[in-house]
Amino acid sequence: MTGPTDPAALAVIHAESFTVPRPWGAQEIGETLAQPGSFLLTDADGFLIGRAIAGEAELLTLAVRPDARRRGTGAALVAAFLDAARARGAERAFLEVAADNTAAQALYARAGFAEAGRRPGYYRPPEGGAVDAVVMTRDLR
């Protein structure tokens, strides 16, 4: 899988993909990628940023262009994340997803993740109110 790696190009895809959580700008993407243990997986139509550190891997963000969805890109990126996490010695993977994001939750469930808990009111949508975060985990061993 290969696609754009420039934070500005990734920010365009992120802006097309998110309102909750809010989209990340190029600077935030660049700073996240510079953190220890961070890695980027890209495809022409989407990307995933993960982090693996001290035996644990976190899926930090995943976005697929709206006009390229339901073609398996998201599932392929998540599968590549699990491989990359194992290759970096992680034994467990986790992620947070908005409670109303049923598409992503279905994708993660098919990739072997299960709900492990909730963070009430974690996300603040621009239109007001609050949305819970669902914490999902998966054993990598």
Ligand SMILES: CC(C)(COP(=O)(O)OP(=O)(O)OC[C@H]1O[C@@H](n2cnc3c(N)ncnc32)[C@H](O)[C@@H]1OP(=O)(O)O)[C@@H](O)C(=O)NCCC(=O)NCCS
């Ligand atoms: C979630 C997202 C990454 C999925 O990407 P995608 O490339 O469309 O996913 P895939 O085509 O690989 O879908 C794999 C499976 O996930 C599930 N799925 C994906 N989109 C779905 C939807 N809209 N509704 C229900 N299930 C869905 C299905 O089980 C699907 O398999 P199927 O197409 O055989 O039914 C994409 O919709 C997206 O970028 N959304 C906005 C950003 C976001 O929510 N990111 C994740 C939160 S961190």
